Amino acid sequence: MATVALVGVQWGDEGKGKVTDFLAARADLVVRYQGGNNAGHTVVVGEEEFRLHLLPSGILYPDKTCIIGNGVVIDPAVLFEEIEALTRRGFTLARLLVSERAHLILPYHRLLDAAEEERRGRGQIGTTRRGIGPAYTDKAARTGLRVIDLLSEDFPHLLAEAVDYKNQLLSKVYGKEGVKYEEVYREYQGYAERLRPYVTDTSLVLSQSLAEGRHVLFEGAQGTLLDLDHGTYPFVTSSYPTAGGVCIGAGVGPRAIDYVLGVAKAYTTRVGEGPFPTELPGELGREIRERGREFGTTTGRPRRCGWFDAVIVRHAARVNGLSHLCLTKLDVLTGVAPLKLCYGYRYRGEEIREFPASLSVLRSCQPLYEEIPGWTEDVSQVRRLEDLPYNARRYVEKIEELTGVPVALIGVGVRREQMIICHSLFS
Numbered sequence: 001m002a003t004v005a006l007v008g009v010q011w012g013d014e015g016k017g018k019v020t021d022f023l024a025a026r027a028d029l030v031v032r033y034q035g036g037n038n039a040g041h042t043v044v045v046g047e048e049e050f051r052l053h054l055l056p057s058g059i060l061y062p063d064k065t066c067i068i069g070n071g072v073v074i075d076p077a078v079l080f081e082e083i084e085a086l087t088r089r090g091f092t093l094a095r096l097l098v099s100e101r102a103h104l105i106l107p108y109h110r111l112l113d114a115a116e117e118e119r120r121g122r123g124q125i126g127t128t129r130r131g132i133g134p135a136y137t138d139k140a141a142r143t144g145l146r147v148i149d150l151l152s153e154d155f156p157h158l159l160a161e162a163v164d165y166k167n168q169l170l171s172k173v174y175g176k177e178g179v180k181y182e183e184v185y186r187e188y189q190g191y192a193e194r195l196r197p198y199v200t201d202t203s204l205v206l207s208q209s210l211a212e213g214r215h216v217l218f219e220g221a222q223g224t225l226l227d228l229d230h231g232t233y234p235f236v237t238s239s240y241p242t243a244g245g246v247c248i249g250a251g252v253g254p255r256a257i258d259y260v261l262g263v264a265k266a267y268t269t270r271v272g273e274g275p276f277p278t279e280l281p282g283e284l285g286r287e288i289r290e291r292g293r294e295f296g297t298t299t300g301r302p303r304r305c306g307w308f309d310a311v312i313v314r315h316a317a318r319v320n321g322l323s324h325l326c327l328t329k330l331d332v333l334t335g336v337a338p339l340k341l342c343y344g345y346r347y348r349g350e351e352i353r354e355f356p357a358s359l360s361v362l363r364s365c366q367p368l369y370e371e372i373p374g375w376t377e378d379v380s381q382v383r384r385l386e387d388l389p390y391n392a393r394r395y396v397e398k399i400e401e402l403t404g405v406p407v408a409l410i411g412v413g414v415r416r417e418q419m420i421i422c423h424s425l426f427s
């Protein structure tokens with residue numbers, strides 16, 4: 001292993017937290033490259049559960065350098081909450097680095113997020129209302145404030161300008177009350193000094209580390225179908241969870257990425273609105289949700305559950321250039337029989353194999369399935385592929401065949417060690 005980009009290939013929540021944690025053991029640096037505290041990872045270490053929203057999962061190891069890259073948007077209140085929570089549990093954060101180019105989430109972003117969702121009414125995107133979208137909007141509109149701005153003497157003036165504009169937007173467009181400059185200024189001045197020790201040019205640190213041959217893990221949040229360009233627009237996030245996002249969000253060139261690992265759940269889930277062809281709205285969907293504990297880490301929202309969709313994963317394989325798949329939560333499907341795998345869609349009498357750009361087409365797609373008999377044996381203790389029940393192995397092989405991507409890792413439980421390594425990719 002030299003550098004690995006780990007990306008979600010469905011609608012997020014694929015179990016990337018555990019896989020990142022597993023791979024972080026073999027990395028020297030772990031880097032978050034996009035998203036904000038709308039993402040959430042759950043990592044179980046021993047008897048303890050950790051919920052991380054902004055901090056890279058590598059933070060749970062004492063010897064890893066963890067980077068929050070320039071592509072991430074940072075809510076300092078949330079960052080310090082997480083830092084404090086980990087400090088209380090005995091972790092040191094001396095190896096945390098924050099990009100000076102990362103953009104900040106400010107209180108008016110949260111207000112705008114909520115106001116905009118309200119305005120959409122029935123067409124809501126289902127954002128977490130944490131201000132992530134509006135912070136990225138500001139970044140693209142060139143009206144954002146970056147970490148480096150917070151540390152500069154221009155900050156009072158930059159903030160005053162931003163607050164004035166956002167308050168006008170809030171009151172004149174949305175009829176909402178704005179924020180008070182003095183309050184925001186005082187709060188953020190407090191963060192500035194606490195943030196300063198962590199802030200650096202993280203792209204430079206990465207480039208030096210890569211030159212020294214250090215191992216780097218780029219940790220994606222969300223998933224391919226939430227990508228601003230390659231996802232189910234407009235039900236997407238405002239950043240680039242795909243492998244291409246690594247270059248932009250971490251400040252490295254494409255040749256810095258040796259290997260792209262796509263994380264896919266053994267079934268499919270989706271939070272929020274939008275079409276979902278293989279959704280199981282009935283009892284079976286509910287059963288999978290309960291067994292797989294499919295409730296959002298960040299919001300607690302129940303996730304919609306459905307069959308594995310190979311059309312989605314093939315799309316993800318192409319746009320990410322996947323080297324291998326990590327299949328998580330195979331254990332959740334124990335006892336479900338028969339199992340179905342979607343290999344294509346029927347749309348207006350025609351079979352389609354590629355994931356459509358149009359949501360109205362997607363909404364009218366009927367999934368086409370192959371069936372596999374299930375298995376009833378407990379797989380949570382299995383550590384070798386050959387020890388999986390025959391039908392579980394067939395299920396994995398069928399996924400490889402339908403997606404065209406070999407499976408390297410299989411998750412069979414929530415713990416770090418509950419993983420089957422099919423290909424020893426990491427030296």
Ligand code: GDP
Pocket residue numbers: 008012013014015016017018039040041042043044222292293296297328329330331332410411412413414
């Ligand atoms: P992420 O956003 O992709 O990291 O996904 P989450 O952390 O929100 O959701 C993954 C959930 O699945 C967490 O509660 C994990 O502990 C759990 N999980 C991850 N891998 C496995 C697995 O192989 N089996 C089971 N049963 N649970 C898993």
